[in-house]
Amino acid sequence: MKKMKLVVVGNGMAGIRTIEELLKLDTSLYDITVFGSEPHPNYNRILLSPVLTGEQTLEDIILNDRSWYEEHGITLHMNSTVTRINRARKEVMTDDGKTARYDRLLLATGSKPFMLPVPGTDLDGVVTFRDIGDVNRMIEAAGRLKRAVVIGGGLLGLEAANGLAMRGMQVSVVHLGASLLDRQLDGAAAALLQGSLHERGLEFLMERQTEAILGNGQGAVRGIRFRDGGELETDLVVMAVGIRPNTDLADAAGIHTDRGVVVNDTLQTYDPSIYAVGECVSHRGMAYGLVAPLFEQAKVAANHLALHGIGRYGGSTTSTKLKVTGIDVFSAGEFMGGADTEAITLADPVGGVYKKLVIRDDRLIGACLYGDTVDGAWYFRLIREAKSIGELRENLMFGESSIGDTGHSGENSIAGMPDTTEICGCNGVCKGTIVKAIREKGLFTVDEVKKHTKAASSCGSCTGLVEQILINCIGGAADIKPKSEKAICACADYTHGELRKAIREQHLTSIPETMRFLEWRSPDGCATCRPALNYYLMSTWPGEARDDTQSRLINERAHANIQKDGTYSVVPRMWGGVTSPSELRRIADVADKYHVPMVKVTGGQRIDLLGIRKEDLPAVWKDLDMPSGHAYGKSLRTVKTCVGKEFCRFGTQDSTGMGIALEKDLVGMWSPHKVKLAVSGCPRNCAESGIKDIGIIAVDSGWELYVGGNGGIKTEVAQFFVKVQTHDDVLEYAGAFLQLYREEAFYLERTCHYLSRVGLEHAKARVVDDAANRAELYARLRFAISFEKDPWAERVEQASARREFENLTA
Amino acid sequence: MNTSSLQQSVWVSICGIDDIPRLGSRVVHHQGHAPIAVFRASDDHVFALVDRCPHQGGPLSAGLVHGHAVTCPLHSWTVCLEDGQAQAPDVGCVRKVDVKVEAGRVFLGLPGGS
Ligand SMILES: Cc1cc2nc3c(=O)[nH]c(=O)nc-3n(C[C@H](O)[C@H](O)[C@H](O)COP(=O)(O)OP(=O)(O)OC[C@H]3O[C@@H](n4cnc5c(N)ncnc54)[C@H](O)[C@@H]3O)c2cc1C
Ligand code: SF4
Ligand code: FES
Numbered sequence: 001m002k003k004m005k006l007v008v009v010g011n012g013m014a015g016i017r018t019i020e021e022l023l024k025l026d027t028s029l030y031d032i033t034v035f036g037s038e039p040h041p042n043y044n045r046i047l048l049s050p051v052l053t054g055e056q057t058l059e060d061i062i063l064n065d066r067s068w069y070e071e072h073g074i075t076l077h078m079n080s081t082v083t084r085i086n087r088a089r090k091e092v093m094t095d096d097g098k099t100a101r102y103d104r105l106l107l108a109t110g111s112k113p114f115m116l117p118v119p120g121t122d123l124d125g126v127v128t129f130r131d132i133g134d135v136n137r138m139i140e141a142a143g144r145l146k147r148a149v150v151i152g153g154g155l156l157g158l159e160a161a162n163g164l165a166m167r168g169m170q171v172s173v174v175h176l177g178a179s180l181l182d183r184q185l186d187g188a189a190a191a192l193l194q195g196s197l198h199e200r201g202l203e204f205l206m207e208r209q210t211e212a213i214l215g216n217g218q219g220a221v222r223g224i225r226f227r228d229g230g231e232l233e234t235d236l237v238v239m240a241v242g243i244r245p246n247t248d249l250a251d252a253a254g255i256h257t258d259r260g261v262v263v264n265d266t267l268q269t270y271d272p273s274i275y276a277v278g279e280c281v282s283h284r285g286m287a288y289g290l291v292a293p294l295f296e297q298a299k300v301a302a303n304h305l306a307l308h309g310i311g312r313y314g315g316s317t318t319s320t321k322l323k324v325t326g327i328d329v330f331s332a333g334e335f336m337g338g339a340d341t342e343a344i345t346l347a348d349p350v351g352g353v354y355k356k357l358v359i360r361d362d363r364l365i366g367a368c369l370y371g372d373t374v375d376g377a378w379y380f381r382l383i384r385e386a387k388s389i390g391e392l393r394e395n396l397m398f399g400e401s402s403i404g405d406t407g408h409s410g411e412n413s414i415a416g417m418p419d420t421t422e423i424c425g426c427n428g429v430c431k432g433t434i435v436k437a438i439r440e441k442g443l444f445t446v447d448e449v450k451k452h453t454k455a456a457s458s459c460g461s462c463t464g465l466v467e468q469i470l471i472n473c474i475g476g477a478a479d480i481k482p483k484s485e486k487a488i489c490a491c492a493d494y495t496h497g498e499l500r501k502a503i504r505e506q507h508l509t510s511i512p513e514t515m516r517f518l519e520w521r522s523p524d525g526c527a528t529c530r531p532a533l534n535y536y537l538m539s540t541w542p543g544e545a546r547d548d549t550q551s552r553l554i555n556e557r558a559h560a561n562i563q564k565d566g567t568y569s570v571v572p573r574m575w576g577g578v579t580s581p582s583e584l585r586r587i588a589d590v591a592d593k594y595h596v597p598m599v600k601v602t603g604g605q606r607i608d609l610l611g612i613r614k615e616d617l618p619a620v621w622k623d624l625d626m627p628s629g630h631a632y633g634k635s636l637r638t639v640k641t642c643v644g645k646e647f648c649r650f651g652t653q654d655s656t657g658m659g660i661a662l663e664k665d666l667v668g669m670w671s672p673h674k675v676k677l678a679v680s681g682c683p684r685n686c687a688e689s690g691i692k693d694i695g696i697i698a699v700d701s702g703w704e705l706y707v708g709g710n711g712g713i714k715t716e717v718a719q720f721f722v723k724v725q726t727h728d729d730v731l732e733y734a735g736a737f738l739q740l741y742r743e744e745a746f747y748l749e750r751t752c753h754y755l756s757r758v759g760l761e762h763a764k765a766r767v768v769d770d771a772a773n774r775a776e777l778y779a780r781l782r783f784a785i786s787f788e789k790d791p792w793a794e795r796v797e798q799a800s801a802r803r804e805f806e807n808l809t810a
Numbered sequence: 811m812n813t814s815s816l817q818q819s820v821w822v823s824i825c826g827i828d829d830i831p832r833l834g835s836r837v838v839h840h841q842g843h844a845p846i847a848v849f850r851a852s853d854d855h856v857f858a859l860v861d862r863c864p865h866q867g868g869p870l871s872a873g874l875v876h877g878h879a880v881t882c883p884l885h886s887w888t889v890c891l892e893d894g895q896a897q898a899p900d901v902g903c904v905r906k907v908d909v910k911v912e913a914g915r916v917f918l919g920l921p922g923g924s
Contacts, residue, residue: 524851524875526881526888530876550832550833550874550875553874557872562883807837807839808829808836808837
């Protein structure tokens, strides 16, 4: 098949990101040619600021070096500006006489620094801050000249001013408005910022309008003059008053523009063969000047260029951060507020801290932080998730650490941490390693950090810290998304929610069928998507979808827990934590016979035999002659009980009997994540019902059910769900809640995370308030469980199922 | 591989191809040598590697197979079945063992004379 031709105009961040996304989808569809005006391969423009200060070098910020283009068969013309598009002939022409035909054209021409329309802008010593050329000019000037004036007190202006000051120049910032960063900060935060920049030696001339740049008679700058007649002497003028989408080429070719090349939700311009992405674009009347939105655009444009035709770009919420080392400023969303909003503010001018959170209809819609931006990432996530902040509200101002985090409380302030601080306890990754990877490898997402450093790839409790580090390093460019918006893994573009929906609506019942239908990019998926797919299929179509053993991770395949030395642990089921002398005798015999190195009582009231060789597992199960405790599964684990009324003087009900009944009712249930229950005989709560997925507390008049508790990484206290009268009620309400969780939660989402996503009220409406729905949920659960057999017994009996455990010899 | 050819390797039949589940593996014990993991990909290609992850020695045979790669069960490194190299960004390598399939039987190339 003859390849189509794709021509990209603009070798910058948006254009090349689109190509990267396209190559993930299809490597053989196009012959790709890239034209770029700059004499460099694609680099990370946002890191020009640290290059200007000297904190990084130009080599550090290259994103795709020349060999990348070669490896992917991309023809790259650097130092070559496209000057004309002939849409009739589908051809582009460059200033150095090249022409290229296209089937699809991608415009990614970025934006141009805006020049004030005043006399003198053509003088030697007037520069802008946009590309490597500009930075080199400023560095050269700083080595030779003494005084600099930066016109414009926005993000770029302040970063330029800071950089020149760090290189030893005397710098004054001239600003038209009354406060700095007027698009990012409110007045109070801006005043604090101005104070600390002044302490670092920057001068400010506020509310001054520049009228002319003055020359020295030999073509170089000598000063500037203001509207009010005042003058300021200087050797260098940096013009940083704003940017304009670069639409010259589109305009000349008659493509519709309106303060940007106008595109629809598929990033297509008014000419259907021409797409546009990045800062040159105007989408629903918005032109963005930040990296995060253009990455989202790149994904959608790539999807359409690859002829998949399913992505839509709906606009972006953005956040910004000033990249001046040692000064922390963060803002996101609608931080200015308006008539229909309320604001919570905290101001500590002495300590240099100011925070403002803007709320509308019980949702966080904006945040503006100065001095302490540790919680910026968290606020940004809350803004994007746009869910009710309800009970969070009281603690919102005090940050994420105030809402109970036994894992990392007290060490949540990223900015002040030394590089040697360990961030990821599981994999022993420290802050310096993460920062280095972000800078050198050009990482933008937590997933990329996970891949390159392993941080946050195990228990995930440090994900928030990694997000903060990302925000600290690259500011608003950090691509931070709630799980509900993230693609399941690199094999496909679907979120967990979309996947569940497709499986249900298309009646997909096997993994190969699902992968074909949803156009998986890899032949068999990966270790992330396959277990999730297997669960979604099994839970949506019980009895119909076949359990795919090879898509289960080792513990669920071997029905035991793998240990670090490759041996396994075996936990037989003890209903409600109750055992008998003969069971104990068998356990003791097994421990002797197989030389079990450690026998341990678990936190879930059972006995764990650790250090068993895989090949011995079936024999161990046979000798134990007890059912599997599923201590290894994303499934029902234990139902912990106290002794209750039978023996305890405080007991109000038979909590042990209730626990055993529940355990027998639910055994064999697979779920998105592990599920633990507990039943206590009175509110003294000896079985710790408050930190279980379902915790039950007996009272004189019946049973109280609590849901969504968790004693794991982050302790979550279970929330009151319902109070019921009878033993059968307990089984039905608990079962119905778990079925709702099984049907709606994402794979690996514990009940507490599921509830925080959908809201406790939702679960109550479906289970407590709606009796008919509750009965149906419970019936569906019973139906699904009816297919489950004890996995140990099955493997003891069937030779074919034992194959997993038997070794071969040569 | 070079060392084994010096020692003269011999083809040893270990099992039929259907004794290895698709997208699964079997472990082969061979006297005096480290256990070997034999994998079968979804396209029925068969691969053999020493059953020790280059990271911390996890049993690759217990990993999840996808494409021509396996993800280690302990800390999710992904190792290429074709050459035993850990996939970027991880670095490391596990020794490959010669393997061939003939008439439905799987043979490993093992050092002879042991
Ligand atoms: C100093 C600085 C700091 C920044 N800091 C941040 C930050 O902290 N966070 C953030 O989110 N964003 C930041 N940004 C903004 C971010 O860099 C831009 O949003 C992003 O680079 C835009 O990508 P783009 O591909 O649209 O444009 P660009 O990256 O500018 O790429 C466009 C390319 O097209 C080339 N080109 C234009 N016309 C033609 C033509 N006719 N023929 C051939 N080539 C052409 C240009 O030379 C340029 O190389 C910063 C920008 C600067 C300058
Ligand atoms: S929870 Fe109440 S009934 Fe159960 S053991 Fe404790 S005190 Fe006794
Ligand atoms: S031992 Fe294999 S990933 Fe750690």
